Amino acid sequence: MIGRNLSYYPGCSCSKYGTGRYYGSSSIAVLKALGVDIKEIEDWNCCGSNLYRVIDEKRAYLLGVRNIAKALEMNLPEILVLCPACFLSLNRTLTEVSTNKELKNELKEKYNVIGSPLFSKLRIRHIIDFLVNDIGEEAVKNRVEKKLEGLKIAAYYGCQITRPYGYFDDPEFPTSLERIISWIGGQPVESSLKTKCCGGMLMLTNEKEVLNVIEKILKSYAKVGAEFIVTACPLCHLNLEIAKTRLSEKAGLDKDIPIIYFTQLIGFSFNIPIEELGISKAVAERLDRKIALTVAARGEVNG
Amino acid sequence: MLLINQNELLAEGNHVIRTAIEKCIQCGTCSASCPLSQYMDYTPRQIVTLVREGLIHEALKTKTIWLCSTCYLCAVRCPAKINIGEFMTVLKRFTLKNGYSDNLLYPKLMRTYVEYVDKYGRISEPRLMIKFSLKINPFKLLKMLPLSMKLLRDGVLSFSLERVQNLHEVKA
């Protein structure tokens, strides 16, 4: 996979000081280990998210477009994104600018690159899509140093990775993360609520309702025997962390059930130092202990 | 109170509002799919009815539109291919424009967010949460303390913020 170049849009959450910073750092480390070079878009700004779009739609697109223009100036036809909300809003901006002639003409004057041939080729890629469809099974498997044997891992996708557009997987029952989990040796377990919304920003305004929704989600994870939960969205991640301390026991889950980004888990199986991945010692020990137990149990059966 | 009619709403979000008015078969799939519908005063299907009947003012006053988290489960399931999540977004924007939701929490959150983006080009989630909490209920911050300590220990929480260098480009 050597020689693949993409520009990288971290977005506020996954950047240096964001709550999803380890989603960012672990993704960069994993891609590097796979020989992929990503270059951060210089001086990027807010993606112009759904929140902004409610207040001022046009300006939300203008915010999004500045990032797109900066990526194009780097002469790279693909932008890699981690945060599902950024992924959705950059894609929406791209669609809007491509189809709205008036807006496009206005923007061409501001950014030359908007009229360039590269613009029509530009794709916004989510890291899950890139790992599953471009890097692929063999390259990932080849890089695994520590198989996550015996680990029952459940993925929580949240809503906006695949909706509303379903760019790279089924909008309701995607399976990309389960495939990745099995490539690194884990045993994927699936909750039927894996793409149910976590409530997002409503956690700040309607806490009670949102906690009720998350309780249902956590129960469904307990039902399928999840021992580790992996996430792919900084906001879902934060909400699950908030809810976990209060609700896991009620939902029938271990109160310390580790919730980590799927890229942290991949990095762990690649033997990337846990400091770089942002995995705590306690979680790393838990992962190691579980793997050791499985290996020992298998030894007894075979011996 | 302003009297708002369908045409004004159509001007705001022409395509999605028109599709909903013309194509909805009132099957209720959106309401059944919505993770938050049980807490809404009107279900998503009923909001379509209100708008279709021209009861725009009633639709804009509902709690429903502010409980929509734009998760788009309704959108991918609707047999008439109506994007109800987007429909709600248009209603939200229209409500704000007509200025009768100033005391609701969610609009306050959005405004705080927009202020940050306009000022720095980016946001810091912890700072946004604090500023928002101070605006609405400072005691909420105390409640968040235990979790904040945990996140601080895990090295996840930071109050630093990198601003955009060429801010004039963002502002223009």
Ligand code: SF4
């Ligand atoms: S799912 Fe679609 S057709 Fe059915 S009630 Fe909702 S908007 Fe109408």
Ligand code: SF4
């Ligand atoms: S997009 Fe809004 S209305 Fe539709 S299912 Fe999600 S929360 Fe409910």
